[in-house]
Amino acid sequence: MNTNNEIVSLTNIIKNYDNGKVITKALQGIDLKIYQGDFSVMMGPSGCGKSTLLNIIGALDRATSGSVIFNGKDFNSLTNKELSIIRRNQIGFVFQNYNLLPVLTAYENAEYVLMLQNIPLSQRKEKVMNLFKEMELEGLENRLPRELSGGQQQRVAIARAVVTNPLLVLADEITANVDSKTAQSLLMLMEKLNKNNNITFLFSTHDPIVKKFARKVILLKDGRIDKEELSSENI
Amino acid sequence: MRSNLLLISKIGWRSIWRNKRRTLISLFSIVIGTGIPIFFVCIAWGFYAGLIDDVARLMSGHITYEHVEYRNSPSNDLWVDDIQKIDQTLNNNSEILTTKQIVNLQGVAHTAKGSVGISLMGVEPEKEITISFLPENIIEGKYLSKGDERWVVVGQKLAKNLNIDIGKKFVFTTNNVDGELTEELFRVKGVFKTGSKEIDGHFVQSDIGIARKVAGLSNDDVSQLGIIVKNPDNHENFIKDLQKSVAKNSGVFLSWQKIMPDVATTIRMDRTAISSFMIMLVVIVLFTMFSTILMSALERKREFASLLALGAQQIELKIQIFLETIFFGLIACPLGALLGISLAKWVEGYDMMDMFGGKAEDMTVGGFGMDTIITPLFSLPLILQISIFFFFAVQLLSILPIYLISRISITDELRSA
């Protein structure tokens, strides 16, 4: 691991949710670095702050205090619009319930962010088709999400997240809605993308299967990092 | 941005068809909302155009040339002269279809049965046949012909009140242009029925020759010169031109609105009524659609949130919602116009009395009877105006959803699985 290839650097991240009555201290001082090529997983019991942390790293939410440096940029100094452009160009998201746009076909869903990026049609087509081939999604291009199984939908969602070649892909509980065999194949696929295309992944999960694939495990507890360990079998 | 706009339109278009039933109900309410006023306007405007034309042709034309004082008191000693030359000039104008020379005499008709105040209109019968509907409405006897001395046609009510019929006489007392009392004996050649109490009870036509003689006017004088134009709606500037180039001495050109203020006022009031009716319909349409449009945006909050997460801009979502109501308007407003026009076409030629019941005599505007046969007028500017009005009204519906979407919290929406 090489500090030159540091993508994310978190310093003393605190996140409080204040709903007017109760203040929930979701993150209580997180320091964390993510490097180019990582395939890491955050684990911990439900409510320990995994999603909150992913959202902050992914520029979906702002920390109450502390700094997020993403690819050299300090999120605190960026406007919401600038954050959304970073999400568009440098971050990929995969969600627990896929969140594919139901009115778009598999192909169109994968093409969506490329269109936001104003990539020309021919290039979009090439990128999506190549990826679909690599991800064994060929033949499903024209299906709507509701015509796909959960595992297929999640594969399309992964395709959508990686097609733009982002610096970092954030994946929150992505195996929660599929059976363990499907989970296994999804992870194998992402491992391949990580190795072949050098795409960095950060997972959050409490699914042990994910842990099996991860090269680094970050254990969260009550909004704090309890332990960071390298998983020897995967290095 | 162009490919984005295409993408946004695609998503918007497909989104409105996700709940077909709901979308069809919304479209239906816009179609009805647009169609009904267009239907009424086509019927009403057609009806007014017919009424204006009928009355103008029966009386003193769409534009009238008369003495400047005649409007205030239409007395027998106010006339305009040099009329043959003016008439010739007017008939050479391409905007003018034809003209009618008129001598009006106010007076009293007497028989053994009694006396009735009447208005006698001296006309050129051979021309009147081509201009006015009165000759067609003769129910007994015949209409006048050129050079008829002492023959008149009278209304059915007047005939009854004076107890006269074909061939019978009455005495007409009036003032000539010098203010002297004169009497003339007239015979009934025909009896007409128009449906208007005023006209059937107090209106008499004779040949213009005898009317001039009784009045003491020369061949070059008339009380009014009626002008029938091609386009009765558009005459402001035309009248100004005529006034400058043709008018002599104390003669003035006036529009039918000035000549028949009652008819003009009634029409204006009716137009206001139709506008209020339209506003009411807009409110109903917006009301029925409001909750559906709002719901269809709110139930997609999660999708919008995930698009924002992927890097879509707020503005792109707003444009999408806005486009969706534009699609609604673009589909439904033309269909509404089509519906209104088709309905109006469908009832064209029917008699309103057969459809709604009632007597034609009851239907008068400014004292004039109306033609109860439905003849819609399809005015493109008006139909466009109403459709566009509804189109823009529908666009108001996107304001609240756009506002609510602009306040969406990505993480809250994505969390509430």
Ligand SMILES: Nc1ncnc2c1ncn2[C@@H]1O[C@H](COP(=O)(O)OP(=O)(O)O)[C@@H](O)[C@H]1O
């Ligand atoms: N928007 C929110 N408002 C209030 N509390 C929240 C919000 N999001 C998360 N929390 C709370 O913050 C804590 C951490 O939540 P989360 O990050 O979702 O945990 P995890 O993903 O590890 O299950 C929990 O106690 C949760 O209830």
Ligand SMILES: [Mg+2]
């Ligand atoms: Mg979570």
